[in-house]
Amino acid sequence: MATVLFVSAMAVGAQADVLSDAKARGELVVGTEFQYAPFEFLDGDKPVGFDVDLITLIAKDMGLKVKWIDLPWASVLPALEAKKFDMVVAGTTINKARMERYYFTLPIGDATVALVKRAGDTSITKPEDIAGKPVGGTKGSSQLKTLEEFSATLKPPADIKIYIGSTNAYADVLAGRTVAASGSLPNLTYLAKTRPEFEVVKPAFGQPSYQAWPLRKEPESESLLAAINEGIAKYNKNGKMKELQIKWFGAEMPLPYDKVPEPNY
Incomplete structure (x- = not known):
């Protein structure tokens, strides 16, 4: 079962490699804001939503549980940079300014x-x-x-x-x-x-755009980025993403699964 923290967490630590450290802990620590249904929200005190289902599947493939840190959205990206968690799992729009500061996974949603x-x-x-x-x-x-x-x-x-x-x-x-x-x-x-x-x-x-999950733009995050992208591509290709889209959005949402699209703005 996922663990949710509602207060600021201690920094995840000095990381030689984010994925290796997560595997040593046995858990992937992710930041989010649970006010963005149907991507991520709370049912009572239980995390639910499209992103929750998808990251749980991907983390399980890596042998990891998910620990959630719930913050106001304005604090999520600064906390990522401060190494309060391994990555962000929240519908985050890919734009040019953000791509200069963060790695983005393959798209997980529409951001129009x-x-x-x-x-x-x-x-x-x-x-x-x-x-x-x-x-x-x-x-x-x-x-x-x-x-x-x-x-x-x-x-x-x-x-x-x-x-x-x-x-x-x-x-x-x-x-x-x-x-x-x-x-x-x-x-x-x-x-x-x-x-x-x-x-x-x-x-x-506005311009057509996509949502994805951000990671720190540093060499230490690259192995985790590759593993997350492998999972997104896997579930996009095998139909599980479509199944989750219909479950949470009521319709299929075709997404590119071979590359991160160049943002329009």
Whole structure:
């Protein structure tokens, strides 16, 4: 069974090789934020979601258990750099700035950006309708950056409110303090499916992009990166990824499994 830590963990230690150290411990220590359904979230105190299922399979292939460290999203990547865990297992959008600082695994999800609104709100029927209106985004997320860039094309621009955690952003949509919140299309589709008080605003906007898992960009992480990519490719090819996508997203999400796509931004 996975172990979840809700407080800052001690650094994983001085690592000659991240994968070798993980095997010596018998566990892979991963950082995440359990507020990103259906990729990763909590059912009571139990980690569940697409990412949870996939990394559990991959870690088992390596003879490892998974230890989870749950942090606010804005703290996850800095904690990775501070060596608080071996890698991040959370839907993280691949972009050029991040690729300069981190290794990314093969894609594990779609990251196209969309908006979610209160169901039945006829004032927002397309993304452009947020012009001049308050709209939420999650601090540190690529979806926030895309929202800011999209807003700059509107006249007048949207009034963007920044939140620590998507849960707070969604709550303000329902409370009427904002008219919409940004997120990745798969996450928002799942949100609207499980909570009918929400509705996805279509079409999505911004450049097509993908989500993957980041590791520190250092030689010590390369063996772990190779092992994780081997697992992702294996389960993509043998149909298990498709099975998990249907389980958690309700539909297949075709993904490249031979290389990390070059990001558009």
